[in-house]
Amino acid sequence: MTVPSCDAGFGMTVPSCDAGFGMTETSPVVTFGSRTKRGDYPGTCGVLVHNTEAKMISVEDGRELEQGEIGEICVRGPQVMAGYYRNPEATAATIDSDGWLHTGDVGYCNDDGFFFIVDRVKELIKYKGFQVRAEPFTATVVRQVAPASLEDLLRKHGGVADAAVIGVPDEEAGELPRAYVVTSDPAITEQQLADFVNRRVNPFSRLRGGVRIVDAIPKSATGKTLRRQLRQAAERELAAQRGAAGPQSVP
Known part of the structure; x- marks a missing residue:
């Protein structure tokens, strides 16, 4: 400070x-x-x-x-x-x-x-574990992504007023980084913000979970980001997407 x-x-x-x-x-x-x-x-x-x-x-x-x-x-x-x-x-x-x-x-x-x-x-967001074998042992290594570093990067964009990053569930990768962003420029798009970050970070830290532009980031009275509320919003969105896809037929 x-x-x-x-x-x-x-x-x-x-x-x-x-x-x-x-x-x-x-x-x-x-x-x-x-x-x-x-x-x-x-x-x-x-x-x-x-x-x-x-x-x-x-x-x-x-x-x-x-x-x-x-x-x-x-x-x-x-x-x-x-x-x-x-x-x-x-x-x-x-x-x-x-x-x-x-x-x-x-x-x-x-x-x-x-x-x-x-x-x-x-x-920390746990992205895409992979196995490392050293006989007779096998270990699973998981990439850890720090949300705060991605948030700091987003805030350096001239059109961003505030940002928060969470991990959203993914069957293949475990979790994918997703950013929720408050913009100061209404012309900024979600894809532009994703490109801004993805060009500057390593592959496993890219915003593969997407970007969502929101009116405000939920925070406590002391200013702490309430990531739990963002995770709940992401879960509702994923549930709605699964519902829209409808039941899958089994051959």
């Missing part, structure tokens, strides 16, 4: 603005200090607080990633909770045997130690 964005968001002049990252399970701080002597990076949630470790792991196979790569943020330190009260199953699902707490947040750390949050693991 930058000072100008704070000014715009609060409708007043903010002399300084800083950011941090944490959760209840980390009591609650992991990173803080987006404005330090090491640099000023818009969008960062700061650097690690003292005595805290962090690593990124692949959301596809759990391997540890290199600095700068995007993955799930895992943290370890004295502020991490001992566990959930009387819920060992939930604790084991959140804190691994080495004491790393899996935050469920997707992000990366740059070369200067600044962290950036880009999405949530549960929001």
Whole structure:
């Protein structure tokens, strides 16, 4: 977050603005200090607080990633909770045997130690799993698409006022990325927006689920995108399409 964005968001002049990252399970701080002597990076949630470790792991196979790569943020330190009260199953699902707490947040750390949050693991779109064989084992690898990165790209289009991306069900691919867009230019078409994105992303991140131009993106009182409502709208659309197709005859 930058000072100008704070000014715009609060409708007043903010002399300084800083950011941090944490959760209840980390009591609650992991990173803080987006404005330090090491640099000023818009969008960062700061650097690690003292005595805290962090690593990124692949959301596809759990391997540890290199600095700068995007993955799930895992943290370890004295502020991490001992566990959930009387819920060992939930604790084991959140804190691994080495004491790393899996935050469920997707992000990366740059070369200067600044962290950036880009999405949530549960929001990732799972596109087209494929099998990798290494005898005697077989593993299924699923491409993960981060909705937030596609939303940021769409907002860079001059005719887009707001955007949200979800995964829509597909029998072959699992899920397909679909964008819901509020335009500021009535002449912009859904196909133009799809082409704008698809030319700039890797093949599995393309908007194969299409684009829908809408009047508004559903949001909570705090401004969080209500993706659940968009998924429900997509489900209704798919159900209507199946109904319009009518019953299929079986030879």
